[in-house]
Amino acid sequence: MSxxxxxxxxxxxxxSFGLVVGMSVELFVAGLSLEQSLHSRLLSIPVNLLIARPYGMYRDWIMARGRKVTSSSLMDSIMDIVAFLSFQMPVYAVLVGTSGASLDQVITACMGQLGALILMGPSLWHLYADVP
Structure with a gap:
């Protein structure tokens, strides 16, 4: 892929993951107001435009380290979570925190994002990674 x-x-x-999953988690899991979630999601767009490719490269690097151990789908899932937790989660926490969320809401939103990643993330990343 070029x-x-x-x-x-x-x-x-x-x-797309940030808008759909992030807003859903913020509204229905963490209890942010619509205004807080919109603020967080709108702020995330320029941030994600800046970090998307570096995150993708970092994720690819983390995935390659895991594949040196074993090429199982379980290892891919574990390494996907490691990449998300170590790169994306701190960024997400700051975005939610700047929207006026309480510390409890930030923690809940982060845990909700992690849960969504575990359930949906690998299939979404593989879908986009396979774009010709």
Missing amino acids: IKRETIADTFALI
Whole structure:
């Protein structure tokens, strides 16, 4: 895949996951107000535009480390979670925190994002990674 296509795939995946899953978690799990969630999600768009490709490269690097141990889908899932927790979760926590969320809401939103990633993330990233 070319760098341009990888960048587009990474950006689309991160923004779409962030908008749909992020807003759902913030509203229905963490209890943020609609205004707080909109603030968080709107702020996330330019941030995700800037970090999508670096995150995709970092994630690919983390995944490659795991594949040196074993090429199982379980290892891919574990490494996907490691990449998310170590790169994306701190960014997400700051975005939610700047929206006026309480510390409890930030923690709950982060745990909700992690849960969503565990359930949905690998299939979404693989879908976008396979874009020709």
